[in-house]
Amino acid sequence: MREADIDPTGAASTEGDRRKPVVILRCAPHPAGRIFTDAALTALHERFTVVDLEGDDSPHALDQALPEAFAIVGQPDLPRERLARAPRLRALLNVEGNFYPNVDYEACYERGVYVLGCGPAYAQAVAEHSLGLALDLARGISREDRAFRNGRERYVADGNSDAILLRHADVGLVGFGNLGRALRTVLTGFAPTIRVYDPWLPPSVLRQHDVIPATLEEVLARSTFLFVLATVTDESRNLLNAERLASVPPGARLVVVSRAPVVDYDALLAGIAEGRFLAGVDVWPDEPVPAGHPARKLEGIVLSAHRAGGIPAAFFEVGEMVLDDLTLLARGLPPVRMQVAARELVGRYRNRPVS
Amino acid sequence: MREADIDPTGAASTEGDRRKPVVILRCAPHPAGRIFTDAALTALHERFTVVDLEGDDSPHALDQALPEAFAIVGQPDLPRERLARAPRLRALLNVEGNFYPNVDYEACYERGVYVLGCGPAYAQAVAEHSLGLALDLARGISREDRAFRNGRERYVADGNSDAILLRHADVGLVGFGNLGRALRTVLTGFAPTIRVYDPWLPPSVLRQHDVIPATLEEVLARSTFLFVLATVTDESRNLLNAERLASVPPGARLVVVSRAPVVDYDALLAGIAEGRFLAGVDVWPDEPVPAGHPARKLEGIVLSAHRAGGIPAAFFEVGEMVLDDLTLLARGLPPVRMQVAARELVGRYRNRPVS
Amino acid sequence: MREADIDPTGAASTEGDRRKPVVILRCAPHPAGRIFTDAALTALHERFTVVDLEGDDSPHALDQALPEAFAIVGQPDLPRERLARAPRLRALLNVEGNFYPNVDYEACYERGVYVLGCGPAYAQAVAEHSLGLALDLARGISREDRAFRNGRERYVADGNSDAILLRHADVGLVGFGNLGRALRTVLTGFAPTIRVYDPWLPPSVLRQHDVIPATLEEVLARSTFLFVLATVTDESRNLLNAERLASVPPGARLVVVSRAPVVDYDALLAGIAEGRFLAGVDVWPDEPVPAGHPARKLEGIVLSAHRAGGIPAAFFEVGEMVLDDLTLLARGLPPVRMQVAARELVGRYRNRPVS
Amino acid sequence: MREADIDPTGAASTEGDRRKPVVILRCAPHPAGRIFTDAALTALHERFTVVDLEGDDSPHALDQALPEAFAIVGQPDLPRERLARAPRLRALLNVEGNFYPNVDYEACYERGVYVLGCGPAYAQAVAEHSLGLALDLARGISREDRAFRNGRERYVADGNSDAILLRHADVGLVGFGNLGRALRTVLTGFAPTIRVYDPWLPPSVLRQHDVIPATLEEVLARSTFLFVLATVTDESRNLLNAERLASVPPGARLVVVSRAPVVDYDALLAGIAEGRFLAGVDVWPDEPVPAGHPARKLEGIVLSAHRAGGIPAAFFEVGEMVLDDLTLLARGLPPVRMQVAARELVGRYRNRPVS
CATH class of the missing domain: 3.40.50.720 (NAD(P)-binding Rossmann-like Domain)
Known part of the structure; x- marks a missing residue:
């Protein structure tokens, strides 16, 4: 040959x-x-x-x-x-x-x-799904759709008390690999302030992508929209533990689309249940999720069954x-x-x- | 004074x-x-x-x-x-x-x-809600959230057979006033092909905004994502009638956020019920929508109660x-x-x- | 009729x-x-x-x-x-x-x-000419072209000691009407930090265009590239007087394309002659410029004969x-x-x- | 260790x-x-x-x-x-x-x-210099600066008969490595139609960057602005020979910034001398360029001494x-x-x- x-x-x-x-x-x-x-x-x-x-x-x-x-x-x-x-x-x-x-x-x-x-093949799909979850959380799209189906819809301003804009918002990314870069691109038209934590990248690389290099603590404490995009390594396991999740601003919108082991799910679901933040969650510690899992009943969550990338x-x-x-x-x-x-x-x- | x-x-x-x-x-x-x-x-x-x-x-x-x-x-x-x-x-x-x-x-x-x-004050909110509805329709976000709550979630590819990307998609806008311009901006990062019908604007204005001037027929027939953003005048009433809705490509995603009288709702709901297209609908001919309205039971719709702008x-x-x-x-x-x-x-x- | x-x-x-x-x-x-x-x-x-x-x-x-x-x-x-x-x-x-x-x-x-x-018809032409002047000043394009024609060209790094990048630079705009907006758009791909002074606009309008509202003093003192785009009114006459021009950072690049009465030309030409800044100048207090005008001999200037808009x-x-x-x-x-x-x-x- | x-x-x-x-x-x-x-x-x-x-x-x-x-x-x-x-x-x-x-x-x-x-370190500098040359060619910046210094400046429309806009223009890139990508980014705000020839890349990569994959013949025949960004290999040597340069549209603006052996310089200079196109040239077959080289006297050229990258x-x-x-x-x-x-x-x- x-x-x-x-x-x-x-x-x-x-x-x-x-x-x-x-x-x-x-x-x-x-x-x-x-x-x-x-x-x-x-x-x-x-x-x-x-x-x-x-x-x-x-x-x-x-x-x-x-x-x-x-x-x-x-x-x-x-x-x-x-x-x-x-x-x-x-x-x-x-x-x-x-x-x-x-x-x-x-x-x-x-x-x-x-x-x-x-990996790059899935990045655009994940980025679009992530943005879809973020906008759902920003505007209560699936929550109000459910209410509408149950005859309890609220018109105009009545259902919008917690609705927020993504434009010019503070956005945090945990991880800036393929997913983060694709997400950064689809966020362009919103002109957000984007802070990024990625321990594998020097700050110069982040600046080249017109995002702000930041510590994990800054990203958590200052983000109205927080996207968890990190892969799992021994270092990133349980990265978003209870203490760190507690530092997220009240009313923040969390989107978890990369890998479940990065996040402490007990703390995550507790925060949602207490109304401290809202979350869109696409990955789960055990898939399929057990039938009686409490997440299925939470209001402040958008449930997604590992669907972000595989389209x-x-x-x-x-x-x-x-x-x-x-x-x-x-x-x-x-x-x-x-x-x-x-x-x-x-x-x-x-x-x-x-x- | x-x-x-x-x-x-x-x-x-x-x-x-x-x-x-x-x-x-x-x-x-x-x-x-x-x-x-x-x-x-x-x-x-x-x-x-x-x-x-x-x-x-x-x-x-x-x-x-x-x-x-x-x-x-x-x-x-x-x-x-x-x-x-x-x-x-x-x-x-x-x-x-x-x-x-x-x-x-x-x-x-x-x-x-x-x-x-x-009007301009509401444009960004409407644009973000519209994009949120479009991404929901593209990825089945609220549909699969409902399924998850009912214990019928489908993992990875199983629930994604009709999922599509917005990136590089054919997008149509009916109307290019404040709403259309704000939407065009948030779509930037998706690099779509955008066709616009607006009878009040010369083609030159549309080209300046880097969208393609088109007839209503072209916009309808060639758009995978179709956004209805027109205001109501005597001319635009019932603009999207049954015949015109029939020309939309199979599987299209429609987002109706401006004014209900622009659309024939019987035809719209029939098209959704028959699975010809999916739709996110924020405005309704009668608000509040009657209790037993059939739209409340449709699968292929995202229901929204006139919430796009008033945040x-x-x-x-x-x-x-x-x-x-x-x-x-x-x-x-x-x-x-x-x-x-x-x-x-x-x-x-x-x-x-x-x- | x-x-x-x-x-x-x-x-x-x-x-x-x-x-x-x-x-x-x-x-x-x-x-x-x-x-x-x-x-x-x-x-x-x-x-x-x-x-x-x-x-x-x-x-x-x-x-x-x-x-x-x-x-x-x-x-x-x-x-x-x-x-x-x-x-x-x-x-x-x-x-x-x-x-x-x-x-x-x-x-x-x-x-x-x-x-x-x-006015809007000329804005794009002025914006492109302004950017052309700015890049010429950033890289010495016309200066080194002249040297080349005289057999005194300097290769590679030798002629580049004062060359700078526009990407991520501090850019200041004096005036944000049609010209400023068109210029802002063509600057997009350079991701600069843009400060704008415009006394006719509330800060909110500037923020909407993703630029930073600033005082005239801030704009002058912090801009590596400074674009003078203001129209002439009784208020803006002699706006950039000697004192204000003295506050521009050493080595700044000034582009003057709107109206001559906004600038004190004696001070402008003195600053160029002393090497405090470089300038591209398209408008002149007297047009045609007198035959023996000293500007014709300056090295640190790009001379342009009111050509920015009329193409x-x-x-x-x-x-x-x-x-x-x-x-x-x-x-x-x-x-x-x-x-x-x-x-x-x-x-x-x-x-x-x-x- | x-x-x-x-x-x-x-x-x-x-x-x-x-x-x-x-x-x-x-x-x-x-x-x-x-x-x-x-x-x-x-x-x-x-x-x-x-x-x-x-x-x-x-x-x-x-x-x-x-x-x-x-x-x-x-x-x-x-x-x-x-x-x-x-x-x-x-x-x-x-x-x-x-x-x-x-x-x-x-x-x-x-x-x-x-x-x-x-290589990536130089890409931004080359891209900005290339755009500077292109805008100079589009607007005659260095040519009219020379005329001004010689007391022969032409005001307003008189010197603008061949001035053109970059916005919405047809742009061609020969080569899409680091240089092409950096140039593509700085062109963003001009919303041009960009055709690219790069034989080392599949069309899919070019589409991902929102440019149009094209043959070399298409790129040459349809570009008002043509950027030569290819590296030298045995295949690309003399790529832009006399025959191919003859296919460039009348009045095109050529920017040659990568490597001289890619271009037939006799044909290039002949085309400039005959007024068939204008060119900005940063690289030369022999550097330093011989003292009496005819390029030093041409009007339709911007001369640059290998200065694009080394800042x-x-x-x-x-x-x-x-x-x-x-x-x-x-x-x-x-x-x-x-x-x-x-x-x-x-x-x-x-x-x-x-x-």
């Missing part, structure tokens, strides 16, 4: 077909049809020799395909010794959103195999990113759409599977 | 007090405390001799104040002959949001009395606008915050009172 | 022609072809009965047209008694950019005749605005493109003719 | 000092004082054991420091065997802007040593980036400010030294 010969136009001859790079497709937990549109799947087959393991998830099938593999889409078990059987491997394209320890990432980095994540447009963007980057790699160019996983961080994430 | 002598700093002496312009305050249906913060009311009293008619709504009290009146805040009955009794009158500041025919506006224009409206921040902005413009007028400068009502239009609005 | 019958589509019959509103065209100092494109002029003739006085500037010709005149484009001598001869007059459309006292504006306001200005696109926008607003007025709608001149201000401008 | 023990606050004890990571500083061609502010240099010394080779550029001095080196700032000769002597090396921080073949980059990638570039703020940003990323690396975090050089591309650049 000579990668330099790839014909990215897909107009390859039969002989050319034999020279197309081999891509192993094993997208679980996604069915391939969830992340690839028909057009993307067609293009993928035109440009690559696709070994589709969706029908055969066995280690044997994978092992057979490894010697010629140019790239693997998905994250099958890949200990060091198995990676050694794939001398032509150039990239591992994670389409699930979390990096699990069933892959020997160090072995990848040592060999210069790209470890690519699909059709986001899934198809994963597939488009995979196709785009495989095409670039086959042309001898670096990937530009998926996120190159940092060697320092890939082992530190403690996210549970989205299941 | 010599207006040129006004001391806008409020540091007027007792003698100075006698020379302060007279402002008649009759803010009904608002209590003054709804639109003026304490600070604004204090400043108003410092800068002007305020004749407060909140306690005495009688024609007699008004008549007594007219001869010295510099401005009237509110819209009491002002036929031509009564206006004639106010030779010093410079401005009529409407704080209610609608212009009723109990004022002889022509008599105002003939004399160069400013007729000022407070505390908007009311206080009305008061701030009044104070700012009265201060400018007393300094011999033109008003810049309230909207100078167009002579051609003030009699054409057919909005019902907000009550 | 019945205005209600106007056919704005231009498809009028011969009989219809007799009913088209009469528009008097007297665009001096512009030839009509400078402000109207062929297409605009054709549309104007289709929609209106045009009395073109370009060829006959006599009072007699004007007087003959007045009795049927619906609108006058230009500003011929219009004392009260002559206006009285135009009972159907609805609008006076100034296409020159300054309001001269040869018109009895009070008589217009008393009758409800619109007095319309074309073809701006002139044609004047014509488009005239056409758009006449068309709206003939349909019984208010003008939306030209600027309704404020009764309080029309007599206060002290701008000299642009000639 | 235990990196995990690093104290990024700089409050290290004497004992701690011995454990600080070793950073080799060899910033040539920059003196260290050009890229590090005093504060940055102080912080660098507090956080790291700095081996400063500015005074001793010998291979011997470098060799002595390699065994303990955590990072190298600069690009000394680093063949594979020398890299092998630096077992603790984590990063090579290029502060010059170009990658030369005196480093065995493959050896770095194989070992997981970060190869970091400082004090950009140099200091290089130093800040170095400090920020070294600090992150020492904390066990990935770098976020410098650009991780792509293994596929680092050997393909053909840029000459800026020197």
Whole structure:
């Protein structure tokens, strides 16, 4: 296989077909049809020799395909010794959103195999859902919709006593990765004052994005709208504990969309129940949430069932990113759409599977 | 009274007090405390001799104040002959949001009395509520919150089959006055394609705002998100009739926040019931909506009880606008915050009172 | 003439022609072809009965047209008694950019005749020229171009010792009318801190435009880039006098594009000569500037000959605005493109003719 | 040396000092004082054991420091065997802007040593200079400044016959790396239509930045403003040849700021001389440009001596980036400010030294 010969136009001859790079497709937990549109799947087959393991998830099938593999889409078990059987491997394209320890990432980095994540594909969906939750909390949209259905709607100013504007408001972001940046962009037209806490970034990076670097304490104490966007690491676990949640201004609106372990849920729900703040919550310590969970009865909450990121447009963007980057790699160019996983961080994430 | 002598700093002496312009305050249906913060009311009293008619709504009290009146805040009955009794009158500041025919506006224009409206004060609140409704419809926020409360929540992708993004979406606006412009601004970060129909504006004005001038037919047929922002006139009544609503793309999200008479509600609710589109509806042909109204049971709707504009921040902005413009007028400068009502239009609005 | 019958589509019959509103065209100092494109002029003739006085500037010709005149484009001598001869007059459309006292504006306001200005047509051109001057001053573009032509160019860092960035810089605007707003928009991508002094506007208006209200002293003392955009009135004459110019930070870049009388030119040129600041200057106390004027030899200045606003696109926008607003007025709608001149201000401008 | 023990606050004890990571500083061609502010240099010394080779550029001095080196700032000769002597090396921080073949980059990638570039530091400066050149070309700023100095200035419209607006203009970018993205941002307020040609990027990436993906032919044929921002590779050499330059619309404004070999300068200068287009040119095939070079006499050009990027703020940003990323690396975090050089591309650049 000579990668330099790839014909990215897909107009390859039969002989050319034999020279197309081999891509192993094993997208679980996604069915391939969830992340690839028909057009993307067609293009993928035109440009690559696709070994589709969706029908055969066995280690044997994978092992057979490894010697010629140019790239693997998905994250099958890949200990060091198995990676050694794939001398032509150039990239591992994670389409699930979390990096699990069933892959020997160090072995990848040592060999210069790209470890690519699909996080950016979900960022826009999460940002829009987060803003939707924030505006719901700002205006009582779902609360008043419920009241209306129960014949208890309140007209004009009567139901608006706690309604507030997002324009020019104090907004806090805990975490400024893909989610924070996408959210920052959709907030543009509101011209808010945005304070950001992100311990992995120097202040200069935040200033470049026209947000104000701040300590966690400042972000909590000064935000009318607070977005929790941090990933889970050993450091961020329980970051928003009872004491810190107590420092949020009265009447604040909290949006929790990243990972549940970052927040003390007992304290969160207590604060909502006491009317100290309102919250939109998309992630939960246990999913599914137990049937009798008290959150189901709270007025000051908008309940969301881990729905922020997983929408059709986001899934198809994963597939488009995979196709785009495989095409670039086959042309001898670096990937530009998926996120190159940092060697320092890939082992530190403690996210549970989205299941 | 010599207006040129006004001391806008409020540091007027007792003698100075006698020379302060007279402002008649009759803010009904608002209590003054709804639109003026304490600070604004204090400043108003410092800068002007305020004749407060909140306690005495009688024609007699008004008549007594007219001869010295510099401005009237509110819209009491002002036929031509009564206006004639106010030779010093410079401005009529409407704080209610609608212009009723109990004022002889022509008599105002003939004399160069400013007729000022407070519509811009509500625009930001309406824009944010509209976007909140649109994002709710895009992502099923209130629908899935209800399901969650009923123990029927669906996790991750399961409840997202009809979820869509606003980013880069086709957005249509029917009407491009204060509401449309405020909405256009908050949409900035989504980089949508925005088509606008507004028969009162030449295409050049729309292009200046970086939106695409379009016919009503184009706006309806090409918008994934459709915002109805038109005011009511004889021409716009029933503008979105059954036939036109039928031309909206399947799965479109409609947001109706301006005035109910612009839309055929039977057709609107039928379209929702049939699943042809989803809608967020803030205004209703009859308010309060009858107890057994079928809209209360529809799944594909977000119900809102005329709550888009009337929030505390908007009311206080009305008061701030009044104070700012009265201060400018007393300094011999033109008003810049309230909207100078167009002579051609003030009699054409057919909005019902907000009550 | 019945205005209600106007056919704005231009498809009028011969009989219809007799009913088209009469528009008097007297665009001096512009030839009509400078402000109207062929297409605009054709549309104007289709929609209106045009009395073109370009060829006959006599009072007699004007007087003959007045009795049927619906609108006058230009500003011929219009004392009260002559206006009285135009009972159907609805609008006076100034296409020159300054309001001269040869018109009895009070008589217009008393009758409800619109007095319309074309200032907004020039704002974008002035804003872009101003930014061009500012970037030239920031980077020494014209200075180093001159050096290059003289064989004394300095490469890479050698000519850049005083080069600065506009991004995140402190920017000050003196005046926030049409020019300031257009400039604010083109500055968006630089995310500067913008302080504005405008005594005619309450701070709330400035905050709405996401700029910081400030005193003149603050604006001068804290701006790395300072834009002088104020119009001339008795109050603003000599606003930037020697003392105030002395408070500008060392190395500041000044852009003077509105009106010369606002600035003390002796002090301005002295400050440039002494290297205290750099300046881009588009307006001059005497135009043309005398042949031996010392400014012609200064290094720290970019010389511009009143060129900021008068570009073809701006002139044609004047014509488009005239056409758009006449068309709206003939349909019984208010003008939306030209600027309704404020009764309080029309007599206060002290701008000299642009000639 | 235990990196995990690093104290990024700089409050290290004497004992701690011995454990600080070793950073080799060899910033040539920059003196260290050009890229590090005093504060940055102080912080660098507090956080790291700095081996400063500015005074001793010998291979011997470098060799002595390699065994303990955590990072190298600069690009000394680093063949594979020398890299092998630096077992603790984590990063090579290029502060010059170009990658030369005196480093065995493959050896770095194989070992997981970060190869970091400082290109982003210059992007804002280049973008602002590019926009400055474009506005100069749009409005004849330097041309008319020259005329003014020669007593031949033309007032108001007389010198503006070829003046055009950038707002809503057709803009083309050839190349969309750091420069293109920074330029896209500063263009925001002009709301242009931006077409981009970049063969290394899939169209999806361009759409994400709200620009229109296009072929080179489209970009050339449809751009009123054309920015040449491409780096030099074997593929891009002579990309804008005579034939392609002939396809640019009459009167277009070209800004050439990236690398001279991308453009056929004979054809470029001929087009300017013939008045087919105007150009701002910052890079030259031979620098310094020969004394009698005909470009020095052309009217339709703005001459710039490779000054777009190398301004004090950009140099200091290089130093800040170095400090920020070294600090992150020492904390066990990935770098976020410098650009991780792509293994596929680092050997393909053909840029000459800026020197």
